[in-house]
Structures are given as structure tokens and as C-alpha cells.
Amino acid sequence: MSGDVVAELKGRIDKSLEGLRTDLTRVRTGRASIAILEGVRVDYYGTPTPLSGVASVNAPEPRLITIKPWEKSVLKDIEKALREANLGINPMNDGEMIRLPFPPLTEERRKDIAKQVKTKGEEFKVTIRNLRRDANEVLKTQLKDKKITEDDHKRITEVVQKQTDAGITQVDEIVKKKEKEVMEV
Template identity: 90%
Template sequence: MSGDVVAELKGRIDKTLEDLRRELQKVRTGRASTAILDGIRVDYYGTPTPLSGVASVNSPEPRLITIKPWEKSVLKEIEKALREANLGINPMNDGEMIRLPFPPLTEERRKDIAKQVKTKGEDHKVAIRNVRRDANEALKVQLKDKKITEDDHKRITEVVQKQTDAGISQVDDIVKKKEKEVMEV
């Protein structure tokens, strides 16, 4: 019974870490990353379609993303979707493909982005602490219902805390790595 609490805690912490990684992929660094385009939908014959479903997306150079649609008729819709996404990058349409040139980031902009990364990290630490609270409450209920002993409660609470500490440490590592990437010139 109490093993379920620890397993659920670990699963929820892993999901939180995965969500953080996914969110940080979308954060713009000095390099062009195609992950920044993951959430963009293009109106394809009236259906909102992921960009990767209507075009090939590549990053041939560190500061350039190219988008080559499979049908030229979709080029205008892709350009419109990119402009509406407010990426801070001006799409250049040459009639064949769209180029997204990434200008170098200023020092001030890098610091702003690093702050955003830190904030996302803090939000995910709070989420992990909330998972810990839920696990501890579930253990208290099990103790009250006499499904576990006092000793089991104490031992499992320590395991819950260790898992929480490990999750928060991983958040710190992920954030540090991303901050370093953002601050690289």
C-alpha cells in the first residue's frame, strides 16, 4: 500500500522534470533550435496542422532555421502562422522556402531569458514540493486507518523526502545547464 505512494511520487516527479525539459526546449538561446517551432499550427485547408506536418524544418546553420513546405500553396499560411507566433524573428519568404535568421542576443536579453529559465525552474520546484505534500498526506491517512505502522510511516516519509530532494536537485541541474546555454555567446 505505502509502496504505491512512493511509486506515484516518483512518477509525478519524473513527469514534472519532463515538463520542465519540454518547456525549456522552447526557450530561445543564441542558437537556432527547431524545438522553438513545436507549438506552431498552420491552417492547412481549414485544419490547424502542426508545422512539421506540412513542411520539412531544418537548422542548416547555428543561427538559421529553414522551412520548406511540401506544397508551395501553404507557404503564405506558414508565414502567417510564424508572424502570429511572435517569436521575435522575422520570417523571410523567398517563394520556395521560409528562412528564420536568429539575430545574436544582446547581453541584456540573455540575462532576461536566464531569469525566465530560473522562474520556470522555481515553478517546477513548487510542483515537486506539492507532490511531496500529497504523498505525506496519503501516508497520514494510511497511518490513521492503521494500514501502516508508526515505524513504516517514519521510514516512508524519509524516502519521500529523499525522492523530493533528488527531484529538486535535478531541476537545479537542468536550469543551470540551460542558463549556461543561454549565456553562451
């Protein structure tokens, strides 16, 4: 029963780490990444449709994303959706495709983004610590209900702490990697 607590904690920590990775893919770095366009919805015949559902999206160069719609009639709608998405990038429409040129980030902007990344990492550390607290509360309840012994409680609490420490270390590694990517010129 108490092994379930540890397994559940590990699963929830892994989900949190995956959430952090997903969130950080949307953070703009100096190079073009099509992940930044994941949240963009195009009004396609009255239906909000993901950008990838109406066009092919490519990053042919490190600082350029090209969007080629499957129907030319959707070009204006795609451009409008990109402008409304507030990506900080000005779409250029040439009548056949849309180009999103990524200007190099200034030093100040890179530091700003790195700070945001660090803040996001801290939020996820708090989440992991809350997961630890929840697991420890379950263990206390099991101890109180005499479902586990005090020795088991102590041993499992140590395992929970090790899982938490490992999760926080992974958050630090993910954040450090993203900060390095952001600060790259």
C-alpha cells in the same frame, strides 16, 4: 501499500521533470532550435495543422532554420503563421522556402531569458514540493487508519523526502544547464 506512495511520487516527479525539460526546449537561446516551432499551427486548407505536417523544418546552421513546404501554395500561410506565433524572429520568404535567421541575443536579453528559466525552475520545485505534501498526507491517512505502523510511517516519510530532494536537485541541474546555454555567446 505504502510502497505504492513512493512509486507514485517518483513517477509524478519524473513527469514534472519531463514537463520542465519540454517547457525549456521552447525557450529561445542564441542558436536555432526547431523545438521553438512546435506550437506553430498553419492554416492548411482551413485546418490548423502543425508546421511539421506541411513542410520540412531544418536547422542547417547554428543561427538559421529553414522551412521548405511540400506545396508552394502553402508558403504564404506558413509565413503568416510564423508571424502570428510571435517568435521574435522575422521570417524571410524567397518564394521557395522560408528562412528564420536567429540574430545573436544581447547581453540584457540573455539575462532576461535566464531569469525566466530560473522562474520556471522555481515553479517546478514548488510542484515537486506539493507532490511531497500529497504523499505525506496519504501516509498520515494510512497511519491513522492503522494500515501502516509508526516506524513504517517514519521510514517512508524519509524516503519521500529523499525522492523530493533528488527531484529538486535535478530541477537545479536542468535549470543550470539551460541558463548556461542561454548565456553562451
